[in-house]
Amino acid sequence: MANKLREAWKSGRKTVNGWLAIPHAFPAEVMAQAGFDSLTVDMQHGVQDYLSAVACFQGMQPHGVTPMVRVPWNEPGIVGKVLDAGAMGVICPMVNTREQAEQLVSYCRYPPQGARSFGPIRAGIYGEAGTYWQTANDDVLVIPMIETRQALDNLEAILDVPGIDGVYVGPSDLGLSLGLPPLQDREEPQILEIYGRILHETKKRGQVAGLHTMSGKYTKRMHEMGFAFGTIMNDSGLMLTAARAQIAAARGG
Amino acid sequence: MANKLREAWKSGRKTVNGWLAIPHAFPAEVMAQAGFDSLTVDMQHGVQDYLSAVACFQGMQPHGVTPMVRVPWNEPGIVGKVLDAGAMGVICPMVNTREQAEQLVSYCRYPPQGARSFGPIRAGIYGEAGTYWQTANDDVLVIPMIETRQALDNLEAILDVPGIDGVYVGPSDLGLSLGLPPLQDREEPQILEIYGRILHETKKRGQVAGLHTMSGKYTKRMHEMGFAFGTIMNDSGLMLTAARAQIAAARGG
Amino acid sequence: MANKLREAWKSGRKTVNGWLAIPHAFPAEVMAQAGFDSLTVDMQHGVQDYLSAVACFQGMQPHGVTPMVRVPWNEPGIVGKVLDAGAMGVICPMVNTREQAEQLVSYCRYPPQGARSFGPIRAGIYGEAGTYWQTANDDVLVIPMIETRQALDNLEAILDVPGIDGVYVGPSDLGLSLGLPPLQDREEPQILEIYGRILHETKKRGQVAGLHTMSGKYTKRMHEMGFAFGTIMNDSGLMLTAARAQIAAARGG
Amino acid sequence: MANKLREAWKSGRKTVNGWLAIPHAFPAEVMAQAGFDSLTVDMQHGVQDYLSAVACFQGMQPHGVTPMVRVPWNEPGIVGKVLDAGAMGVICPMVNTREQAEQLVSYCRYPPQGARSFGPIRAGIYGEAGTYWQTANDDVLVIPMIETRQALDNLEAILDVPGIDGVYVGPSDLGLSLGLPPLQDREEPQILEIYGRILHETKKRGQVAGLHTMSGKYTKRMHEMGFAFGTIMNDSGLMLTAARAQIAAARGG
Amino acid sequence: MANKLREAWKSGRKTVNGWLAIPHAFPAEVMAQAGFDSLTVDMQHGVQDYLSAVACFQGMQPHGVTPMVRVPWNEPGIVGKVLDAGAMGVICPMVNTREQAEQLVSYCRYPPQGARSFGPIRAGIYGEAGTYWQTANDDVLVIPMIETRQALDNLEAILDVPGIDGVYVGPSDLGLSLGLPPLQDREEPQILEIYGRILHETKKRGQVAGLHTMSGKYTKRMHEMGFAFGTIMNDSGLMLTAARAQIAAARGG
């Protein structure tokens, strides 16, 4: 099955990504009807594991949203498992060197491009079962996170690894690594300059860049700056923010 | 342990209730930090069962919010189980007759007021274990739902049943029963008049009335009309509404 | 959303039903790709409960198969919950009297046809959310099981209850009730005569009849006899039978 | 499969029962290796539901202990489900009248003795699959709880119902019903006299009596008084008591 | 406890292995009654994680089938956990070098043969608790997968690692690595020649070879070729195949 995100980006359309921290299929199917282009199960900082990621995928599948995962770490076992489960893209934290980027690609691509093991138990659902292995290398998105000073130092080397489709910026970790507080929706010129460099280098290579945000407004601004996709907060954060606003209105002055 | 809702209402303070449809402890602990006075696990229309209700209670307990349940039906097995799990109040759907109200009270109260069976496996946590049985009859809230024409016909008889602490209005079912669409946040004069009658009859007996709403704003209005508590939407609804608003901002015009 | 089973039967097409005993979404999505018209989560004799039924529904939803439930008993709480979860049909065991049939209809239909409570938390997904309440009474199938001597005695009275769409025959229980062994795929003339009577009475009223079988072959025969649908074994039974056959071939002589 | 408890009691051997409140297979398999004759999943006051009961049965099965359930209520749906899951005995709370005892028997016995529905999805494992239906009525224990003044008033009528194998005493509820505190391991002469009457009436009819206790010591005393079996606390209570004793030793004086 | 597979192979008996992809104890206990010699929980490509593997082990334990796991990757944490859970054998994917084989052995063997950490929380059940540590190194099967060109290049070096009991062939990955489609039940002379070499080298060292197949028929052929064991498809695949065949018969021509 063609990857809708890939198609959108090719056509120049910016996309909006949702982020799932709640380990259950029901909130995933609710989020899948909100209008996101893609939903990413956050197995790193979200309250998620492999089976909850599968459940989230099952919840979102009827609604046509592109299923993605942020894996907990650059480890072949879990990367293979989420791809077999049907992830159309893998966002991987803390890819700081060319070698780490090569490993990530290797975990995500079937031979000869990589060393992924064959057994797409749910992923075969998306394509025609017999042809998934022929199209997966072209469809699955491989997206390392750029979120440390070391990664910035190695940015070009990382992007030059064949099979890398783009990068995802983690503003909190990037800040911490640079001696700044772990914030999102950053406005420091130093950071915006880094974003500009990342956009320049990825664009040059026909790759995309995405980042995490805390609002639709900031996502829009980043779209305009050149990011292909932005993530808005996460499921539990949206719920909490909305609850607080409604409670304030109920009690309200 | 004293029931904080009961105390709030005695002192004339209106309360705001949250509603849990997602069967997991994590969103429950998020909701429990939003500022609600109470959280009700919706076992009737929510995606909840007994063990998910227990998990939600575990999630909310550290945060001091009063745990409640809407049971799926007026059935002694499940009413006893959720009370043992620590519910400080039971909202029961479709209580339409005096006899049904008497049954509900009987399921919620230890002898001699009722026929609840002893074994407060988690509820004992809330009080001192050895005294829970002495205070539970006074602490636990018994709240039948008034949501049909038949219940309105029998309103006084239902409220007269000893042990009833108040009522909860289900606007959708009430509407359907009266030949109207199943809406919330209703404005029909016919409905508002019914609300007025319910408020009058409960106030006369020292009881409270609560109802379901879709917004803090309408909850506030109902507080002002005399309702002791209002529920704002539910967890997944808050999430969906917030997601849609943020996506619109991201794409936006 | 229109009920595809209803449409098939109206057009004279016989359907094949699958039966889910394994409480997990993954085997449900596998079964949903096998070619069944409908899949029924067996909450009576299967290893299923409410949340596993929801998971099975999530697994089958992308694949267009009609989701049904056999409830554990004719009890309003669980009937309401599975309908809210998205069941397009309810098969209810041990409906032996007109009064029990009336109760079942009442649990399945919104007012004024019945007393179902409004809150289609997942079912709203299937139709347009705002119109589900207007179409559900016409779409949802209400199918009592005829499986005792008493039910046969009351057959016409049961079928005459407005809102009954058809009946489901449980051959094992029917046998036990008549003093015969609890078998499926029965050949006793006494039983086949009963089947004929059931087919005659349902057809007369524009209703359908279905039954449980242990094979496609017997289902086919029953289709030809006039049954609108037949169930083939269940998920775990199919697995066990196939495993035994393959093991025999592996060891084999 | 022959019920080992039944055999033990026939031969005059007293048995010790364990009680499972923790909803997981792992502690069940631990308890199953401790030396109990039987283990009862407490679905009434334990933190248990149907699927956790199934898991507990799976955990205990390899270890030869007899699996039992205390159901949450005298309701046909859940009684049928736990028997299908493999329970060799059903302890049912709050059986207060002859009619309630008849209903309980009817839910537990296949025709013509009762109205149990056929489908022993796990229970068939214990016997030879094809013969379970022929032996289950003789093997499965039906044990109503005697725990209210009303039940004592109706004791002989309850015991006279064909199919009742014995009774189980709930000392806490019995106390509450008689205006006493909800204690276990009771010593009031009034209570011991009741125990004596229950033992006399059950013995007269070839039935057994069991009761809940808080210690092996009290169980032993009750064995000597004539009870066929006693339950010792429950899994979580044993754990808590042991933990407190060890902590005291660690900190200790 | 002695490993029954090891004993069978020593006596020259070929064995049939089942493969579990469904993460639940119930289908595991069904499969455990089908007649397999061993059942392997597939944590790599199956929809399985650690706790579902434990559940599957609990389901299969009463039925005497030998429990195995295919781990997701050659990683010490998960290898240790599944052995503690009671796995009597570990099949490990993508063992391509001598060093990787040495690591695998080290994770599976207690000192001095390896570096496995002690704590057989469920495995102690199988042997006598106090002696498990003395027999585990001899009982547990360590079976690397040979499924890449690199592994074939290093075959002798891998097999020479002390503690390796045999190998498992993954026909799909082997094909992909060699530039062929990812098929099972292969007939290419090139592949059969490789099988011959693997059989020759393992036999020479007193080791075994097994492989994955899609049918009992092909398993039988491989038995005859010299493989000690063959796996037949998996649980969900058996179910799907059987369902399709029965549906075809039901609709059928």
Add this chain to the structure above:
Amino acid sequence: MANKLREAWKSGRKTVNGWLAIPHAFPAEVMAQAGFDSLTVDMQHGVQDYLSAVACFQGMQPHGVTPMVRVPWNEPGIVGKVLDAGAMGVICPMVNTREQAEQLVSYCRYPPQGARSFGPIRAGIYGEAGTYWQTANDDVLVIPMIETRQALDNLEAILDVPGIDGVYVGPSDLGLSLGLPPLQDREEPQILEIYGRILHETKKRGQVAGLHTMSGKYTKRMHEMGFAFGTIMNDSGLMLTAARAQIAAARGG
């Protein structure tokens, strides 16, 4: 939030640790009320995974006990996840070299002390959400296990790694590594001498030492020897021991 263990140890108070092997929140909340200072979810040898650890944390949180985890292995993905979930300390098995100790610290500390990634989804609950990142490096305990001959050889090098708060002794593995049986509560002079050396070296550096024991009595003795904390058995072990003692009393002679 300040770490209560750290405070206790600073003030010279010895602490008692509980150990959770049962993967459920309910036994965790029971254990949390027994009087332990801290509870450690054992993800290495316990029947635990990430989501069960989260559930255990939710169960223990209201009761003020300090939540800890023993991770399955020294792997950055899982270390980060349990810290985000709210662990106030990480016990890590098999830390045998300075480099492994440095890796562990790096996984547990935010930059610049380490490379932990920011996203404390539950941990933020414990401190004020906005300040957790500022205090976590000082609050979270990093405790490698010393349990092999190699670790003893490298003891000083391991302890010299900045960020190491203390060590945890695994008596079974230590024994196996030294050619002794895998026992707890050891009395061999050779072992006690090792304990003395560990106590000496940690004390010199202002660090603590803890160890696993099988009883409060031995924990007390180790407290007196100088260990800052001792673990008593685990949840399921306490339950089993207590059950056996009570059964013996019930049957008893």
